[in-house]
Amino acid sequence: MKPLALxxxxxxxxxxxxxxxxxxxxxxxxxxxxxxxxxxxxxxxxLALLALVWYRFQSSANGARH
Amino acid sequence: xxxFQALILALLQGVSExxxxxxxxxxxxVPALLxxxxxxxxxxxxxxxxxxxxxxxxxxxxxxYRARWLAIVRALVTSVIRGRLSDDRDERIGWLLVVGTxxxxxxxxxxxEPVRTLFASPAPAALFLALNGLVMFAGEWLRRRQLANPSRxxxxxxxxxxAQSVLVGFAQSFALLPxxxxxxxxxxxxxxxxLDHEDAAEFSFLLATPVIFAAALLETRYLVAPGAHVxxxxxxRYFRSNDLRPFGWYCLIAGVCCFILSKxxxxx
Numbered sequence: 001m002k003p004l005a006l007x008x009x010x011x012x013x014x015x016x017x018x019x020x021x022x023x024x025x026x027x028x029x030x031x032x033x034x035x036x037x038x039x040x041x042x043x044x045x046x047l048a049l050l051a052l053v054w055y056r057f058q059s060s061a062n063g064a065r066h
Numbered sequence: 067x068x069x070f071q072a073l074i075l076a077l078l079q080g081v082s083e084x085x086x087x088x089x090x091x092x093x094x095x096v097p098a099l100l101x102x103x104x105x106x107x108x109x110x111x112x113x114x115x116x117x118x119x120x121x122x123x124x125x126x127x128x129x130x131y132r133a134r135w136l137a138i139v140r141a142l143v144t145s146v147i148r149g150r151l152s153d154d155r156d157e158r159i160g161w162l163l164v165v166g167t168x169x170x171x172x173x174x175x176x177x178x179e180p181v182r183t184l185f186a187s188p189a190p191a192a193l194f195l196a197l198n199g200l201v202m203f204a205g206e207w208l209r210r211r212q213l214a215n216p217s218r219x220x221x222x223x224x225x226x227x228x229a230q231s232v233l234v235g236f237a238q239s240f241a242l243l244p245x246x247x248x249x250x251x252x253x254x255x256x257x258x259x260x261l262d263h264e265d266a267a268e269f270s271f272l273l274a275t276p277v278i279f280a281a282a283l284l285e286t287r288y289l290v291a292p293g294a295h296v297x298x299x300x301x302x303r304y305f306r307s308n309d310l311r312p313f314g315w316y317c318l319i320a321g322v323c324c325f326i327l328s329k330x331x332x333x334x
Contacts, residue, residue, distance in 0.1 A: 039175045047168070057150060059149065
């Protein structure tokens with residue numbers, strides 16, 4: 001599961017960056033496009049952070065087993 | 067929107083947000099009932115105004131549960147530094163809240179635009195309000211069936227599984243629809259996960275705080291809705307010995323009446 005956690009963190013980080021830059025606009029068509037993009041960026045990066053926390057918990061668990 | 071209208075909506079939201087009667091639905095229905103035609107409910111600025119009103123609620127919740135939040139945040143930070151989960155109660159509740167917040171955070175951002183279209187007309191809000199009442203009745207009915215089963219007993223919040231926390235968080239997401247109560251939906255889900263009324267209310271209020279706070283902060287401006295602190299104190303006392311049915315009756319009757327008024331053209 002450790003590679004999955006890292007992969008998720010990377011995917012969410014890149015997605016957030018793309019939303020922040022306005023490169024992708026999936027489900028962001030609205031009158032306040034900028035605010036929308038910031039919301040997507042924040043949510044993606046929070047998810048990336050949580051994926052990293054998940055990775056950390058798994059790393060420690062593996063370390064404890066060894 | 068005039069200052070008076072903003073004040074009325076702020077007071078309405080502040081008092082009703084934590085009651086399981088959908089403050090959002092009321093924010094749609096009351097201006098329609100009062101024929102405030104200058105308020106354009108589908109306008110993005112109206113949604114921003116509504117979200118900002120929630121900041122007062124989030125602040126009230128943080129103040130009310132300040133000791134609990136402090137302990138939770140401390141426990142979360144400690145567990146991340148330590149790199150593993152322990153049996154600490156606050157830490158467990160903290161991670162349950164983190165996991166339970168993910169569904170509404172993701173769905174709220176992804177479906178903000180489609181949901182906004184529902185704000186234009188009071189009829190969907192009235193229907194969802196009536197549905198909210200039925201959900202509470204169904205929740206209480208299922209809860210009573212659970213209690214009749216001797217093999218099932220109430221469990222404290224920290225004994226919820228992460229999957230159950232996601233379920234409660236997912237139920238909370240339905241409150242993106244105007245007329246569906248956030249606290250009502252998450253409380254019903256909590257009851258079905260074997261929490262008692264008081265714990266279900268507490269978990270619902272704790273779960274609401276981060277997402278309301280984050281949503282309000284993203285709207286950049288600041289407005290405080292008074293009354294929420296009084297509401298949470300009252301409700302925590304109320305749910306020690308009472309259930310959701312009175313709110314279910316209110317939502318059902320108000321929703322059906324508003325829907326009929328809407329179809330007969332009495333709502334603007």
